[in-house]
Amino acid sequence: MSESHLTIDGVRVPRFLYGTAWKEDATARLTGLALAAGFRGIDTANQRKHYHEAGVGAALKASAVPRAELFLQTKFTCRPGQDDRLPYDPAAPIAEQVAQSFTSSLAHLGVDAIDSYVLHGPSRGDGLGRPDWEAWRAMEALHATRRVIFLGVSNVTADQLRLLCEGARVKPRFVQNRCHAVRGWDRGVRAVCAAEGITYQGFSLLTANRQVLAHPDVLRIAERHGRSPAQVVFRFALDVGMLPLTGTTDAAHMRADLEVFDFALDADEVRRIDGITGR
Numbered sequence: 001m002s003e004s005h006l007t008i009d010g011v012r013v014p015r016f017l018y019g020t021a022w023k024e025d026a027t028a029r030l031t032g033l034a035l036a037a038g039f040r041g042i043d044t045a046n047q048r049k050h051y052h053e054a055g056v057g058a059a060l061k062a063s064a065v066p067r068a069e070l071f072l073q074t075k076f077t078c079r080p081g082q083d084d085r086l087p088y089d090p091a092a093p094i095a096e097q098v099a100q101s102f103t104s105s106l107a108h109l110g111v112d113a114i115d116s117y118v119l120h121g122p123s124r125g126d127g128l129g130r131p132d133w134e135a136w137r138a139m140e141a142l143h144a145t146r147r148v149i150f151l152g153v154s155n156v157t158a159d160q161l162r163l164l165c166e167g168a169r170v171k172p173r174f175v176q177n178r179c180h181a182v183r184g185w186d187r188g189v190r191a192v193c194a195a196e197g198i199t200y201q202g203f204s205l206l207t208a209n210r211q212v213l214a215h216p217d218v219l220r221i222a223e224r225h226g227r228s229p230a231q232v233v234f235r236f237a238l239d240v241g242m243l244p245l246t247g248t249t250d251a252a253h254m255r256a257d258l259e260v261f262d263f264a265l266d267a268d269e270v271r272r273i274d275g276i277t278g279r
Contacts, residue, residue: 004261006243008173008199011115011149014041014071015238016258019203019245020056021045027055028062030249035063037254043176043201043245045075045120046105048085053108061110073116073174074105075154076135078123094131098138106147116174117148121155128163140170150174152201158188165196176201176245181209182277185240194241202237203245206230217272225263228256235260236273 005012018034020027020043031042042060045051053074060070076098079090088100106112117139123131142148152174153164165171175193179186179202186202193200212218213229222232234257237244246257265273 004258006199008150012071013115013199013243014039015243016234016260017041017043017071017073017201017243017245018254019043019247020052021050021247023055023247023249024052025055026249027052028058031056031059032062033251034254035059035065037251038258039254040065040069041071041073043073044109045077045118046087046101046108047075047077047082047120048087049077049081049083053105057107057109067111071115072109072111073118073152074109074114075118075120076101076139077120078131078135080123081120094134095138095141098135098142102142102147113147113149115148116150116152117142118152118154118174118176121153122160126157126159128160128167132164133167136164136168140168143170152176156189158192161189161192161196161198165192165198171196172198174199174201174243176203178202178204178208179237179242180204181212184277185274190241200242201245202242203247205233205237205244206246209233212273212276215276217276221265221269221273225265227259227263231256231260231263232265232273235263235265236270239265239270240274 004015006015018039023030044053044056046053087104088097119135123129139151150173151170153172154176175198177186190200218229218232222229234244
């Protein structure tokens, strides 16, 4: 098996995803560039506020990459995370909102199944409320139809993830969180993921960690390997078990991001980066 993929329940999953948030009308063009660069995992959401899911679908339609080679991940976003461009009836029960949003996602993406369907975030900052459980049960029902291979959750705390794992009939196989060095690279959530057999997806690894990219240790490691600081951070993420996302809009950077599979950090380098707080 190539290092660029991992296998979960017999399914090949790319170890690097292209994230499509905040790309608006450029979404189709940039997703197409990512596919041409070699990305086979695409992350989006049915949340027009931050994503243009239909733009992803337009890129998939125009691409020559077979569906069987792609890993498509999208999300159900609850009402508080949406603007007025809703993919469901806000007056409908949450279970129906999930069903409507999912049907809309299939249409946007031009597919008949989703590889990973993610709850975009709990309805509150602490614990899990009734809306979260209603959404999760509806997602579990979609999983039972085999139109969804994996379920996931985003923007969660370690305590929320523990609660979800305790009460879920179908446990999440992915967690997607913004990953800050100042918070120990989300070590608490990653620990729960490791204990529960969940793959951690880290986003904003560069934009949330500008100080890390300029840290002397990272600069020395980058110079030693003949790589950029960004490549070193992504390689570090892989080495500590993360599945990183990139949202770059530059075709050269897309290609460079995928070159992180062409070199390795040693254990001391990983330890030093892991200890950087970014402060």
